[in-house]
Amino acid sequence: MRILDRSVYVGPSTFAHFPVIRLILDLGELESWPTAKLGKGFVDALVEALPGLREHGCSYREPGGFIRRMLEDEGTWLGHVLEHVAIELQNVAGEDVTFGKTRSIDERPGVYSVVYEYAQREEGIAAGELAMRLLCSLLPPAIRPADSVPEDWNWPEARDAFIRYAQRRALGPSTASLVKAAEERNIPWLRLNDQSLVQLGHGRFQQRIQATVTGKTSHIAVELASDKEETNKILGSLGLPVPRQELVQSVEGAQSAARRLGFPVVTKPYNGNHGRGISIRLTSPEEVAEGFAKAREHSRSVIVETFLEGDDHRLLVVNGELVAATRRTPGHVVGDGVHTIAQLVDEVNTDPRRGVGHEKVLTKLELDAQAEMMMARVEMTAASVPEKDRIIYLRSTANLSTGGTATDVTDIIHPDNRDMAIRAIRAIGLDVGGVDFLSTNIAESYKSIGGGICECNAAPGFRMHVAPSEGKSRDVAGPVIDMLFPAGTPSRVPIAAVTGTNGKTTTARMLAHIAKMAGYTPGLTTTDGVYIDGQRTVEGDMTGPVSTRMVLADPQIDLAVLEIARGGLLRAGMGVPSVNVGAVLNVQSDHLGMKGIDTLEQLAEIKRIIVEVAEDCAVLNADDPLV
Incomplete structure (x- = not known):
């Protein structure tokens, strides 16, 4: 069993209107070993490795359908099993993908086209490879492909390594919640790097986010929030409740500061985040020394501050409004x-x-x-x-990333505590900020029972609010998107796609020229380059997803014209999920014989993709019967 070819489709293709991976899989001798012949032991071992397969409906469209398919009659073949395993591996890593389709290839016995949905490109490829290895590991040694499974290979370790690999490449929970909120509002998005930098909207209407920092977040405010000493001074000068603290650079200085402030104390890095390097309730010089060393791993300077009794609360403020409050408990x-x-x-x-x-x-x-x-x-x-x-x-801190739990308390927070959090974030100048507030009872005012602000956070995490351990989930991403795109604000540019065998470059260039003369700033992709507002910025054949992304990410354009060639469609699909207008000029025999496209009818089926994803209008050449 081996993969002969792999294609990664980033957008609409002949297989689906969303991203999929297609494998050409040669089963070899395993064509003679469908799942029923491999036996119940193979199926049981597979389900034990991936229990979520029990929920796959397959053609029966109900939970358990896939297991039934593997066991009844002659069963199913391993290409189909690989499809389901690749999907389930991504599910295990936290991705919501479900689509797959496996078909035998005519006149090639034992060779299959295996298509499955993916969320992140590298993760999807790795899921296919790990699915192959898992299936091979479960086969009887007599029919296991040679060198398919290393001697020291361990499934639980491989599974966890894949999950970590996928998570390093997937959007974090905060960024993912913002992207989901954008999708719910029909706002398109592009991922700009391998981390959390995301463009929301197209062209001149775009806004950017990086995790929960937005393009409107003040750089001064972020720097100020990172400076815990200065934050403490500013909040204290406004009469907001903060602990007393001192900045130190040595163990001896930390111990002296602790004596002046009075035990117990807290030590934390001067400019840390995510609870890293913080030690609380230190009651002796020896513990202060340990806490200082821990904080020093993250910052050259260390803060020693008075310890405040109470539960740790995160109060989330967006655009001047408190949108969620959570009580956090350490692991x-x-x-x-x-x-x-x-x-x-x-x-x-x-x-x-x-x-x-x-x-x-x-x-x-x-x-x-x-x-x-x-x-x-x-x-x-x-x-x-x-x-x-x-x-x-x-744990000394209550971060979810270190095993802590979160309980939503938004409905019971006292109005004084709500106003205090809003004032604190406004004082720092953040559009999205989190206040870490210690209180013995968040339902009572800090003015009567005490409490204090430990720090203010730029780029606050959303996971604790979106999916608390206990209590109601809060839509905290929605207010951020509504701040970036107020009601009635455009986020999309009109997109026209032009395809055909002959004349598509000329037509696309004419259309972009007409748009420019009408006062638009068009972005154009063609077989001779990318043009922004009539000026060629990149030379060469630029008709695939890369050039489409290039145009839609350009902050100047307010209209896009895309020349779509059959080569790009066959290699990687379209670079955008939909267009406003799709035009098919003709279907001629000039470019047959590529990637299995040997007839005019097959070529017409490829060109049809543009019409399938055109939302508003399709322009077709009625003189061409294939069009």
């Missing part, structure tokens, strides 16, 4: 008087909501150096058995 276990802390951690991690990294709503707990330090403070180890109902904290 912990609760004793039962029977099990060790290590066993309790394993039990907590069986929660199906916990996964690797940002794979799921919650992150798995780890017994690492920080957990050992927290246990040592209460004179325990991983082998200790805490008494019933005793809480053992394994």
Whole structure:
């Protein structure tokens, strides 16, 4: 079993109107081994490796349909199984993909066209490769393809490595929630790098986000939020509740500051984020020294501040309004008087909501150096058995990324606390900001029971609000998109696509020229280059998805004209999910014989894609019967 060819389609193609990967798969001798012949043991092992396959409906369109398909009659062939496994692997990594289609290729026995949907290109390719390896590993040794599975290969390790690989390339939960909110408002988007830089909208109507920092976020405000000492001073000068703090550069300075401020204290990096390097409730010079060393790993300067009693709350403010409030609890276990802390951690991690990294709503707990330090403070180890109902904290901070939990408290926050958070974010100057606020009861005013602001955060994470451990999910991304694109604000440029065997370059150039004369700034892709407002910016055959993306990302254009050639459609599909107007000029025999397109009828089917994705109008040459 081997992959003969792979094509990655970034947009509409003959296989689907969304991104898919197509493999040409040669089963070789395994053509004689459908799943029913491989037996129930093979199917059971496959489902044990990927339990989510039980939910695949396949042609039966109901959960369990795929399992039934594999076992009844002669079963199904491994190309079809690979399709489902590649889809399920992406599901396990957190992607919502469902489409697949496998067909045998005429006159090529044992060779199949395997098509499956993908969310991220590299992840989709890796899913196909890992699916191959998993299937080979489950085959009886006598028919297993040679060198298909390394001797030391381990499925759980390979699966987790794939999940981490996928998550490094996937949009983070905050960025993904913003993209989803944009899609719900019919706002197009383009990913501009491998991290979280995203363009929302096309051409001159575009806005950019990077995680939850927007193109409108003030650079001064971001720098100020990163400067915890200066933030503390500004908020304090406005009468907002903040702890007393001192900035230090040495262990001795930290210990002296702690004595002046009074124990217990907190140490944290001068300019950190995500709770990294923070130590709380330090009650002795020795603990301060440990906390200083930990904070120093993230910043040359360290802040020592008074410790405030209370629960950790994140108050999210968008465009001058508080949109969500969450109480955060550090990762912990609760004793039962029977099990060790290590066993309790394993039990907590069986929660199906916990996964690797940002794979799921919650992150798995780890017994690492920080957990050992927290246990040592209460004179325990991983082998200790805490008494019933005793809480053992394994983290000093409550971030979800380190195993913490989040409870939505938006509906009960006191109006004084709400106003305090809004004033704090306005004082820093952020359009999207998070206030970390300690309070023993968020439903009571800080003016009566105390509490204080630990810090203000630029680029606050949305995961705790979108998918809290307990309480109501909040739409926090929607207000951000509404701020960037107020009601009635355009986000799309008109797009025309022109295809045909002859004359499409001339037609596209004429159309762009007419648009320019009418006062538009057109972006044009053709077989001789990319043109922006009539000036060629890139030379060469530019009729594929890369040039389409180039035009739609240009901040000048307010209209796009795309010449669409059959070569680009066959290689990678269209570069945009839909167009406003699609024109097919003719279907001639000039360019047959590429990628299995040998007849005029097959060529007409390729050209038809442009008409299928034209939302408003199709312009067809009625003199050409194939058109």
